[in-house]
Amino acid sequence: MHHRACVRKIPLLILWPFGLLAGTLLFADVLTLKDGRQISGSVESGNTQEVHIKAGDQSQTIDVHEVQTIQFGVSSSAPPAAPSGPAPAQPNTLILKDGTHVAGRWWSIDATTMHFLVNNQLQHYPRRDVLGVTFGNATLPQPSAQSPPPAASAQSPAGAAQPPPRAPTLARPSSGSPSSTAPRTLSQPEEIGAVYFWNGKGLIPLEVSQAVERKSGSTQYWEMPGPQSRVRTNEASELVFILRLPKGVNPAGYSLFVLETANGSRRTRSQPGRRGSLVTWPVDIKINDESSLITYALSVKDLLPGEYSFSQNGSNDAYCFGVDRPPGQ
Numbered sequence: 001m002h003h004r005a006c007v008r009k010i011p012l013l014i015l016w017p018f019g020l021l022a023g024t025l026l027f028a029d030v031l032t033l034k035d036g037r038q039i040s041g042s043v044e045s046g047n048t049q050e051v052h053i054k055a056g057d058q059s060q061t062i063d064v065h066e067v068q069t070i071q072f073g074v075s076s077s078a079p080p081a082a083p084s085g086p087a088p089a090q091p092n093t094l095i096l097k098d099g100t101h102v103a104g105r106w107w108s109i110d111a112t113t114m115h116f117l118v119n120n121q122l123q124h125y126p127r128r129d130v131l132g133v134t135f136g137n138a139t140l141p142q143p144s145a146q147s148p149p150p151a152a153s154a155q156s157p158a159g160a161a162q163p164p165p166r167a168p169t170l171a172r173p174s175s176g177s178p179s180s181t182a183p184r185t186l187s188q189p190e191e192i193g194a195v196y197f198w199n200g201k202g203l204i205p206l207e208v209s210q211a212v213e214r215k216s217g218s219t220q221y222w223e224m225p226g227p228q229s230r231v232r233t234n235e236a237s238e239l240v241f242i243l244r245l246p247k248g249v250n251p252a253g254y255s256l257f258v259l260e261t262a263n264g265s266r267r268t269r270s271q272p273g274r275r276g277s278l279v280t281w282p283v284d285i286k287i288n289d290e291s292s293l294i295t296y297a298l299s300v301k302d303l304l305p306g307e308y309s310f311s312q313n314g315s316n317d318a319y320c321f322g323v324d325r326p327p328g329q
Helices: none
Strands: 027-033 038-046 050-055 058-063 067-075 092-096 101-109 113-118 121-126 130-135 195-198 203-205 207-210 212-216 219-225 232-234 238-246 254-262 265-268 284-289 293-301 306-312 317-324
Touching (some): 027 050, 207 219, 254 293
Antiparallel strands (some): 038 101, 067 130, 092 101, 212 219, 238 293, 254 306, 306 317
C-alpha cells in the first residue's frame, strides 16, 4: 500500500502489443502447478506468497507454493523447448533467455522487473530477459496447447520457500468473528518480508491479506476482507513486531496503517485535509540481529484499540492484526 502516492499497476498486455491479434492471445505466460494444471494468461504481479495472473477476463491469485514453473512470453503456436538437462537442485532457479541459470529464491515480479534473492542479496532482472522460473528440481515443461482449465486456485495460507523453512501462517478471515484457536508461536521469523508479533514468549505471524485499491468519489482507500483480524492482542503501552529482510531492503518502507471497519470490510483511513495521504501510526525501527539477513524490531507505543495493518510501499500485501481492550476494562 502507498501512503503518499498510489501507483496503478499497468496491465502487461499493453506493454506487449504484439501479443494480441484479432482478440487471440499469441504470446502468454504459463503457470504450471504441482497438480499438473496449466494456467495461461498474463502474470500481473507476484511476491513471496502469491502470483497474480490474468486469464481471459479474470484475475486469479495463486499460492506460490502450489507453483512448479512459470514461463514468460510462450507462443501458443510454437511452444519453446524445455532447457536441456535438469534444473539445479536449488530452492528456485531463474532461467534467462540467454541460457543462464541463476540459483536463488523467488522474491517478486512487477510489470517490468523480476526480483530474485541470490546469496541473500536482492537482484533485479528485466522481465523481457527472463525465460522462466522453476521451483525445486522442476524443469520448464512444454505448455499445453489446449485452453487452460477454469480458475480453481485456492488462496491457501502462505509460507516461505525453503530455505528458510516454510512458516506456519493463519488462515485469512472468512467472517467477522476472531478465531478462538491460539496461533502457533515461532522462535524466529521464518518468512522473509513478513511481519510477526512478539508476545513476550514467541513470534506470531500476522494475518496476511491482499489490499485492494478502491475509490469513493474523490476519496481513495485500500480495502481488506473481513471486519476484524484473526490475530488479536490486548492494548499495552508498547507492542513489538519483528521483521526479517535481506541487506539492501529498507525497513522504513514498511508503514503501520490505521484501519476502520465499514460494510463488513477493513479499509485505510484518509488524513483530513490532506488529499491522498493515509493515516499511519509512528513506528520505532531498530536492528535486532544483523547478519546476511537482518532482523528488525518494530516498536509501537500507545496503540489504541482497533484494526491495523503493516504494509510495504509498492506492495498490496497487508499484515493485519487487531488491538482489544484488556479484560475488565
